[in-house]
Amino acid sequence: MWRGAASDHVIDTIAPGRGTDLVDIGAGMGPATVAAARRGAQVTAVDPMPYMRRILSLRRLVQRNRQAITVVAGTAEQLPIADATADVVVGVNTMHHWQDLDAAAAEIHRVLRPGGRIMLVDEDFDDPDHGRNRADGGRRHRRHRHRMTPVGAEEMADALSKAGLVATDAVTTSAAPGVPIKQATARKADV
Numbered sequence: 001m002w003r004g005a006a007s008d009h010v011i012d013t014i015a016p017g018r019g020t021d022l023v024d025i026g027a028g029m030g031p032a033t034v035a036a037a038r039r040g041a042q043v044t045a046v047d048p049m050p051y052m053r054r055i056l057s058l059r060r061l062v063q064r065n066r067q068a069i070t071v072v073a074g075t076a077e078q079l080p081i082a083d084a085t086a087d088v089v090v091g092v093n094t095m096h097h098w099q100d101l102d103a104a105a106a107e108i109h110r111v112l113r114p115g116g117r118i119m120l121v122d123e124d125f126d127d128p129d130h131g132r133n134r135a136d137g138g139r140r141h142r143r144h145r146h147r148m149t150p151v152g153a154e155e156m157a158d159a160l161s162k163a164g165l166v167a168t169d170a171v172t173t174s175a176a177p178g179v180p181i182k183q184a185t186a187r188k189a190d191v
């Protein structure tokens with residue numbers, strides 16, 4: 001997706017300033033990456049799928065601030081990012097694909113600077129009020145459901161806490177009408 005309510009919600013909430021080093025895990029076609037770069041963040045977009053990286057790399061070329069975007073191969077469980085170099089880590093609609101939530105949380109802890117922030121948001125596609133389910137009675141969701149391992153907000157926050165991060169919230173809320181989400185935020189303690 002080029003743009004999405006969940007990504008807009010994450011970047012509006014995080015509100016990265018100019019020069020913020022932000023990692024977008026499972027960046028896909030880059031809705032959060034592009035929104036963050038437009039605010040002046042330096043974004044590293046991580047995705048394991050060559051196809052997604054190719055699309056985002058092409059999209060990057062047409063961005064005015066393309067110098068602010070780097071697209072790299074990697075997974076949440078093995079981030080290609082040096083220790084303590086990120087101010088912010090975000091993940092949008094990708095946690096239901098991760099193989100190992102605890103390993104990913106440990107990686108997020110490793111790459112964040114002290115005081116750094118993390119925000120993870122997955123849309124709740126199981127919610128009958130999700131716009132997609134309302135539109136087609138849940139047919140599309142049932143077709144793709146086998147490829148997902150839905151993760152709850154508490155589960156995400158617990159994994160972040162276990163990795164040593166300070167969980168700041170775990171809520172189910174909405175990013176926009178018809179876009180119910182599961183959201184966890186945390187920060188890395190200052191030294």
Ligand SMILES: C[S@@+](CC[C@H](N)C(=O)[O-])C[C@H]1O[C@@H](n2cnc3c(N)ncnc32)[C@H](O)[C@@H]1O
Pocket residue numbers: 001004007025026027028029030031032046047048049052074075076077091092093094097098099
């Ligand atoms: C539904 S797309 C979401 C993309 C984008 N964040 C968005 O909101 O449109 C899920 C993305 O997660 C990526 N992904 C799958 N497994 C992953 C993993 N283990 N670590 C990081 N990203 C992963 C996929 O390649 C895909 O681009």
